[in-house]
Amino acid sequence: MLQKLLFESTRLRLAAIDIEKDPAVEAPWTYDLDYARHFDIRPVRPLAVFEVEKFYKDLQEKQRENAGSLFNFMIRLKEDDRLLGFFRIMEVQWTHGAGWLALAIGDPEYRGKIEAEALELALYYAFEELNLFRITVGTAGYDAAAITHYERAGFTLEVRQREMIYHGNRFWDHLHYGILRDEWYRNVVEVAK
Numbered sequence: 001m002l003q004k005l006l007f008e009s010t011r012l013r014l015a016a017i018d019i020e021k022d023p024a025v026e027a028p029w030t031y032d033l034d035y036a037r038h039f040d041i042r043p044v045r046p047l048a049v050f051e052v053e054k055f056y057k058d059l060q061e062k063q064r065e066n067a068g069s070l071f072n073f074m075i076r077l078k079e080d081d082r083l084l085g086f087f088r089i090m091e092v093q094w095t096h097g098a099g100w101l102a103l104a105i106g107d108p109e110y111r112g113k114i115e116a117e118a119l120e121l122a123l124y125y126a127f128e129e130l131n132l133f134r135i136t137v138g139t140a141g142y143d144a145a146a147i148t149h150y151e152r153a154g155f156t157l158e159v160r161q162r163e164m165i166y167h168g169n170r171f172w173d174h175l176h177y178g179i180l181r182d183e184w185y186r187n188v189v190e191v192a193k
Contacts, residue, residue, distance in 0.1 A: 012117055027047055087122040115146075140174060161176075
């Protein structure tokens with residue numbers, strides 16, 4: 001087992017949603033189409049603070065009802081506790097040791113700068129704490145930044161659903177990337193050398 005803090009990295013800290021404060025921070029991010037597409041699978045639109053609050057209350061209820069199949073973490077900057085984004089491990093199938101990951105950074109100042117560190121925290125939690133065997137992520141073919149982050153973390157392209165996503169006046173492939181526990185571990189050990 002790797003010796004590491006479970007909820008912290010160099011710059012980041014994982015936390016629960018703060019229902020009183022976080023929706024007001026996150027609602028303006030839904031005006032950014034790239035972030036909004038990660039927030040929810042429905043067609044994107046700007047969300048009011050009360051809508052983001054309701055989304056998280058519903059998510060908390062799903063976590064209670066489906067204990068062990070949904071894990072939601074807010075990603076915060078350690079130095080000032082600023083909300084930066086979220087990651088979720090969803091649809092966990094314990095029999096198979098499999099789950100889906102969603103990760104998004106909404107704070108414009110940190111977008112493109114902390115995704116690799118946040119992804120490292122998410123995978124560490126999935127593999128070391130939940131003891132999952134595999135993690136799958138989905139992304140659109142136009143999201144070059146996400147593809148780069150996943151591939152650098154050791155994910156492998158496993159499924160290409162041709163022209164499934166309409167964006168920017170054209171159809172794009174929906175890509176499913178996967179990483180197995182052993183692949184992740186080898187990647188972590190190699191990076192540590």
